[in-house]
Amino acid sequence: MWAQEVASVATEFLTNLETYVATREGYESIAELRLAANRRSLGQLLLGATHMQSDNLGLTFVERVQSISTNLPGYPSLMRAYGALSKMSVMNEYLTHKAHYMRGGEGGMSRTAQYLRYCMAQMEQLRMIKIYRTPVMLRNACSILTHSLTVILAPYFVHAGKCDAGVEDAGFGPWCPAPYVMACLWVLITTLLLNVQDSNEHPLNMLGVDDVFLNLSEEFRDVIADARYQAGSIPDDGSCFDQWRMQFDAKWRSAATD
Structure with a gap:
């Protein structure tokens, strides 16, 4: 029927x-695929494959991209x-x-x-x-900032961890637990957001x-x-x-x- x-x-x-x-x-994106096609010709030149062949340097950039895409x-x-x-x-x-x-x-x-x-x-x-x-530079910038700010903000957490005299009398000693909690929350939240971005x-x-x-x-x-x-x-x-x-x-x- x-x-x-x-x-x-x-x-x-x-x-x-x-x-x-x-x-x-x-391949993560079309940009990575095109980058791989461009690196293929440069790598062959560095390895000394200067002879022109139909499957190597004889292919144009568009043909190399199409060859990778079909595979x-x-x-x-x-x-x-x-x-x-x-x-x-x-x-x-x-x-x-x-x-x-x-x-x-x-x-x-x-x-x-x-x-x-x-x-x-x-x-x-x-x-x-x-x-x-998402553009690769934007994703790399987010990853670099997430990992670097954890180290950059470490002195702030150390400085904020010193308690006042009144807090020392409360039984916490010279160091307060709040900055440690702040540091853990900072790492947890930024890492979760970075993983959410990667998953999406x-x-x-x-x-x-x-x-x-x-x-x-x-x-x-x-x-x-x-x-x-x-x-x-x-x-x-x-x-x-x-x-x-x-x-x-x-x-x-x-x-x-x-």
Whole structure:
């Protein structure tokens, strides 16, 4: 049946999209990937590989980036997801031809094209969320400041740890416990914030409790199962499509006569 074939292709698309989004690529960001491509040529020059070969210095920077990108673990799943979208596009064109329409926007067929366009747009948005990272210099600055301020503020904690004469009589001696508590809280809070920032850089890898867990294929199967249960028996492809086309033809004829 036509609907079952479309549902199968849509499930294939969602499954591969989930796999791609949750796969760790080995590179933290596109900037790191480009840096690796640039270092590859410089390293070969330093090692004395000055001869021009198609797999070494003969490749341009863009070709080296593309070569690394095609060898990433999530690349096959991404290509299969694009392939599923291509299948749905071909099926949409075939359905338009079967309806005896000359263009995809006739007879309400533009709805399927819009659905396909939205699927592509949402996939690209998820891909951008997966590969986007906070600028590397900003992340390094946060890490350096977090670790260095702990050492820089140590004299302040030592100075603040000296108690007044009235506090010494309370039984604490010449040193107060409050600065030690302040130092521990400072290290705890800044370290937690730094780890939270690092965890939020990968919101879709499904490793942390705060990550976005995608279960699109199972949700889609549940929706299809509920639709089949509510609709009862679904007619075959030909009769279902003919009834749908007859209804639209009747509406168009009535609108033309008015």
